Amino acid sequence: MNRDAVTSIANAIEEMKPEFSELSDRIWDFAELKFEERRSSDMLAKALEKNGFAVRRGVAGMDTAFIGEFGSGKPVIALLGEFDALAGMSQAADVAEPKPIVSGATGHGCGHNLLGVGSLMAAIALARHMKDNNLAGTVRYYGCPGEEGGSGKTFMVRAGLFDDVDTALTWHPAPFNGVRSTNNLAVLEYFYRFKGLAAHASNAAHLGRSALDAVELMNVGVNFLREHMPQDCRVHYAITDTGGRAANVVQAQAEVVYLVRAPEMSQALDLAKRVDKVARGAAMMTETDVEIVFDTASTNLLPNITLETAMHDNMVALGPIAFDETDLAFAKSIQDTFTDEAIRSSIRLYQIKGDVFSNAKVDGSTPLHLGLRDFEGSSHFRAGSTDVGDVSWVTPTAQCWTPTWAIGTNPHTWQVVAQGKSAGAHKAMAHAAKTLAATGLSLMTSPELLEAAKAEWTEKTDGRKYVCPIPDNVMPATHSSV
Known part of the structure; x- marks a missing residue:
């Protein structure tokens, strides 16, 4: 790891943060459902084009799916973005009580407004670093629609859009900071x-x-x-x-x-x-x-400890997120809406046991995760599902989480929507972008790391070929549950 390069990328993303926080907030406002994310998709694609990416729109038979590409040759590093919302999740921002903007309307109850923009920032920052330092390779941003009940990435995998990708990286909003290796269902x-x-x-x-x-x-x-x-x-x-x-x-x-x-x-x-x-x-x-x-x-997730370790190392190098008293105060007001058991359950769910920077056990007394979760170097069971799993069966894949939400927050709740535009969420989004860009750089500059990740992937697949669970005659649908 080149710490000077990591610092340079982190500084660049910090400079980008005001502009891209506004973009995230606009996508929060749109709150478009799966395969209908036309304005969100268009804004993300235009941001890539503005920054020198060649963009292919409407890929894999989905109007709102797109790929932005910068550079040429190997390695090909994919950064995955999502931007769909949830039905019935309308909620005002920055308030600590249930307050729908429009009763029954949509809302970003899983933080995908942050997810899509965070990955976008990483792609752009990595591309700029490649250009400034004459680095060979290709960085791609995958605009993946319909994660909520639509399996957009599964359709993209079925279309062969990841066939030449060397590794894929992504992240997700959460109540904690760190890497957690999971076997999703x-x-x-x-x-x-x-x-x-x-x-x-x-x-x-x-x-x-x-x-x-x-x-x-x-x-x-x-x-x-x-x-x-x-x-x-x-x-x-x-x-x-x-x-x-x-x-x-x-x-x-x-x-x-x-x-x-x-x-x-x-x-x-x-x-x-x-x-x-x-x-x-x-x-x-x-x-x-x-x-x-x-x-x-969506297929079960295939974790890659090699990539996850590299991602964790970069998060250690980046240090903690600089939350301030205003961030903590708002997070505390959100946390006050949870029971003690909900807070304990959140800590158990995300396996927050130790902290890299303070070695203090996270117990919910601090409303935001101020440190970095220990990475145990092994995988554990998680009952959720994600179409990232399909990507992981065709290329080594890793993801991290950053604390956009107060400890105790569960996905698909009004509390997620309420925190989606907060200053603390923007800081955590930028931190995820720094992590993804730094890990992408690690892969581009270390052939040994890339080969080790591929070797682990080969060992875990054990000769099993990916078979898409969606038949060829089934196309993306907007009518399923969200």
């Missing part, structure tokens, strides 16, 4: 659409065949299935169509969406077949028909 999403016969529920109920009954019976059957599936698997559902609001009608149609998760994609596919059988059984019991519609999927 594979996930499959299906819609189960039941069709029956309508009838008057009082005068002629015997003539009806209730699709809603079928949905309810399916849900009961899957609940019994939970006892007989592997412990690390997860199954979730939401009823998306009850067949109407009238109680005196036998509902002729109803729909439920299911997410099936497992440590390996092969396990998820096997479990999904069992869920399908439950659905068909429910249809048989109610004399209805069921249509099973595949929607999307």
